Amino acid sequence: MHILQTIVNYMLSLGAAVFVPLIMLVIGLIIKMKFSEAFSAALTLGIAFTGMNLVITFMMGSIGPAAQSMAQNTGITLTAIDGGWPGMASISWAWPYAFLMFPLTIGINIIMIMLNWTKTLNVDMWNVWNKIFTAVIVSYISGSVVMGFVAAAIQIILELKIGDAWGPQVEKLTGIPGVTVPHFVTLIAVMLYPINKLMDKIPYLNKQLDADYLKEKIGIFGENHVMGAIIGFALGLAGGYSISGALTLAVQAAAAMTLFPMVSKLFAQALSPICDGVSEFMRAKFGGKEVFIGLDWPILAGRNELWVAVIITIPVLIVFSIILPGNAVLPFAGIINLSFVIGALLLTGANLLRMIIMGVITAPVFLYAATYFAPHITKLATSTGVVAVKKGMMLTWSTFEGPDFRYIFAKAASGSILFIVAAIAWLGLFFLLYKDTVKKGKLNE
Amino acid sequence: MAKIIVACGSGVATSQAVASKITKLLKQRKINAEVEAVDIKSLKTYIKNADVYVSIIRTKEVYSIPVVDGVAFLTGMGQEKELEKIINAVNAANDKK
Numbered sequence: 433m434h435i436l437q438t439i440v441n442y443m444l445s446l447g448a449a450v451f452v453p454l455i456m457l458v459i460g461l462i463i464k465m466k467f468s469e470a471f472s473a474a475l476t477l478g479i480a481f482t483g484m485n486l487v488i489t490f491m492m493g494s495i496g497p498a499a500q501s502m503a504q505n506t507g508i509t510l511t512a513i514d515g516g517w518p519g520m521a522s523i524s525w526a527w528p529y530a531f532l533m534f535p536l537t538i539g540i541n542i543i544m545i546m547l548n549w550t551k552t553l554n555v556d557m558w559n560v561w562n563k564i565f566t567a568v569i570v571s572y573i574s575g576s577v578v579m580g581f582v583a584a585a586i587q588i589i590l591e592l593k594i595g596d597a598w599g600p601q602v603e604k605l606t607g608i609p610g611v612t613v614p615h616f617v618t619l620i621a622v623m624l625y626p627i628n629k630l631m632d633k634i635p636y637l638n639k640q641l642d643a644d645y646l647k648e649k650i651g652i653f654g655e656n657h658v659m660g661a662i663i664g665f666a667l668g669l670a671g672g673y674s675i676s677g678a679l680t681l682a683v684q685a686a687a688a689m690t691l692f693p694m695v696s697k698l699f700a701q702a703l704s705p706i707c708d709g710v711s712e713f714m715r716a717k718f719g720g721k722e723v724f725i726g727l728d729w730p731i732l733a734g735r736n737e738l739w740v741a742v743i744i745t746i747p748v749l750i751v752f753s754i755i756l757p758g759n760a761v762l763p764f765a766g767i768i769n770l771s772f773v774i775g776a777l778l779l780t781g782a783n784l785l786r787m788i789i790m791g792v793i794t795a796p797v798f799l800y801a802a803t804y805f806a807p808h809i810t811k812l813a814t815s816t817g818v819v820a821v822k823k824g825m826m827l828t829w830s831t832f833e834g835p836d837f838r839y840i841f842a843k844a845a846s847g848s849i850l851f852i853v854a855a856i857a858w859l860g861l862f863f864l865l866y867k868d869t870v871k872k873g874k875l876n877e
Numbered sequence: 878m879a880k881i882i883v884a885c886g887s888g889v890a891t892s893q894a895v896a897s898k899i900t901k902l903l904k905q906r907k908i909n910a911e912v913e914a915v916d917i918k919s920l921k922t923y924i925k926n927a928d929v930y931v932s933i934i935r936t937k938e939v940y941s942i943p944v945v946d947g948v949a950f951l952t953g954m955g956q957e958k959e960l961e962k963i964i965n966a967v968n969a970a971n972d973k974k
Contacts, residue, residue: 555952559890656919693916697914704898725952727891727948733934
């Protein structure tokens with residue numbers, strides 16, 4: 433027993449970039465991958481962690497001082513730097529218990545399909561990281577890893593059920609039958625549901641606005657590097673930099689924004705063989721049954737309304753981050769707030785005006801959640817050795833998915849009666865959303 | 878070498894999953910092509926240098942290069958047909974060069 437503990441401790445001390453690839457190699461060999469493929473994937477994973485560390489450190493080193501300077505100049509303290517979802521995914525994969533989420537996700541899905549409790553077969557294995565992130569956050573705040581897994585299990589079940597409900601809507605929006613988006617990010621619809629119902633009462637909000645025209649106009653501003661440059665330049669000026677200083681920061685920020693997705697691709701590349709193998713397995717066993725194949729949200733990305741709404745909310749997020757009292761997050765890598773727009777798209781059926789309003793209403797929620805979780809995320813980043821966060825700065829994600837769910841359930845798992853009640857209320861609201869969406873889906877057939 | 882691009886929301890997970898799949902399938906048939914996952918916001922830039930565009934979304938737009946349905950590689954349904962389209966386009970592109 434002691435020997436086992438020594439071995440595990442040694443491996444943990446190796447740090448994420450070595451430890452996790454080792455686990456990946458073992459898993460790859462267990463599922464009978466060729467050694468060369470498993471080795472390549474494992475090494476790529478290590479590179480992904482190292483690369484991510486590089487970019488985050490660079491970003492903190494360039495944006496960080498500007499944010500602090502801005503704090504001194506204007507009295508606005510935004511010391512939690514937004515590493516976006518790539519940063520969070522990286523941290524999640526580094527959690528020692530991360531890989532247990534694969535069997536949990538697959539197991540629950542298979543059991544639910546066999547019991548006919550769901551029609552959704554979720555082959556999107558990449559987003560397992562989303563469950564890991566929830567488990568990590570909840571276990572940190574409540575102090576119990578078991579509660580973390582309980583929260584993740586609840587999330588998995590909710591994702592599958594909402595996947596069942598979204599199916600017809602996804603077909604309506606994309607023209608693709610038989611698929612759905614059982615993605616955690618769509619659960620913001622629970623919070624948006626009462627707001628949407630209220631909007632039904634306002635006649636003007638029942639019209640559709642034309643998205644194509646707007647998207648043409650917005651075009652280049654939606655590109656990562658352009659946005660990064662604009663934010664960097666603005667931040668430089670706000671931090672009292674000279675024009676040349678602000679321009680330098682603009683390019684550095686653009687670099688960080690461009691490099692983030694590039695490094696994240698390495699994660700996808702490394703995990704791809706495992707995800708693929710699992711998807712094949714799920715399809716082979718259940719392909720015959722009438723199922724919705726659960727995919728990642730990008731199949732919805734063809735809807736221009738999504739991009740227009742998201743881009744319009746960018747300045748909203750920035751303004752809120754400055755004026756909201758107690759907010760500590762500087763929106764950066766997470767500034768494209770996909771975490772409200774996908775749920776809003778599905779809930780409103782691509783009603784652009786409603787989506788924009790929802791973006792504005794939810795912005796404060798995201799910022800406050802990001803502020804609240806920043807210390808925990810920072811601790812996780814430094815303790816797994818994924819990223820070195822400088823003193824006085826924190827790492828977070830300005831628009832992480834399911835802020836309401838994660839906050840309520842993390843507090844509930846810590847034993848707060850108030851939040852246990854809130855969790856039950858949230859689940860009640862989920863149930864109403866589910867029923868309503870299924871009903872609307874049947875009407876459309 | 879012929880170039881295939883796959884685009885999704887961020888150019889990271891979904892498009893990479895499809896790109897890896899296509900790469901593997903092409904390798905099995907000994908076909909040489911470059912497959913890259915890109916971010917849909919920058920599609921117009923990448924499409925200039927590509928020979929095939931594998932799309933995850935149903936789009937109304939028409940491009941000067943063949944467009945193939947990428948969802949088939951995620952669901953497994955109709956995958957063979959789309960793969961054939963890619964192979965034809967790759968061969969056509971290689972012949973031109």
